[in-house]
Amino acid sequence: QVPRESEIKAAMQEAYDQFKSNTGGANANYIPYLDHVNKNLYGIVVATVDGKVYELGDTKYEFGIESCSKIFVLALAMQERGLKQIEDSIGVDATGMPFNSVIAIELEPQRTVNPLVNAGAMATNSFVQAPNKQAKWEKIDAWFTRFAGRKLPVIEELYKSESETNQHNQGIALLLQSYGRMYDDPLMTCDLYTRQCSYGVSARDLAIMGATFANGGKQPVTKDQIIDTKYVPRILAIMATSGLYDGSGDWLYRVGLPAKSGVGGGIVTVVPGKMAICVFAPPLDKAGNSVKAQLAIQHMVKKMGLNLFDSVSK
């Protein structure tokens, strides 16, 4: 049962008020553009499987999607290639390490084990089939358009800022090539990955995109069946174990729901069969997860009784 409108709105308002003046965390500073985003921006959106969208605060501001893009590219690769190829060529286990870890690659005999950290996400991007760079970007772009229900802009200033400072990711892409875990040109892949991370999304967009996973792969507003329903639990499982990187275990312990964060300050949480909750607030904790978004979502989930591990259903 999707919670009642009054219940959703009350939970949103409470979470908004309670954490509005929280000053914890800091903007991502390794990408200059993100460092300069107004740190007081704060927006909460709930998108339900029946296509209703509730918004509070700065829900129209377009922020960098960053690592939240990884779940959608994973969905594309999974839809195209099937589970076995994703399992064998990328991997589905958690690294338990920071999102940009090189040590994780060195320690794992398989090199990539997870599509939601940078290494595995670039490998996943390289796994998308297309004859050339332009065609691959157009495919990714068309895919994101279906999830959002509108053509998403690339924030060119962010793309430029990140491209000028992404040498670490370029290094990871080349390292993966040396281990045979990169499935297209590594530097081209790193560039396309950087571009997918530079999409501008509002909290509203990201909530609706996430609600597609709550709704068996069917976009709840456009009613477009984007991915096969059978893939959804797999994607959500990977989100549950590694959507917040090395903060994932702690998150699952507190919230009990799959989610994905990005260093742009967004977190999208999926409540299967019910809704997605997206909160945007730029300051991040040490793992790279929005401080306010974590607090607000945790509060709302508790208030509405949405923890998946809760045996008393509401």
Ligand SMILES: NC(=O)CC[C@H](N)C(=O)O
């Ligand atoms: N955690 C993130 O959001 C990281 C994404 C960012 N584009 C990076 O590669 O560093």
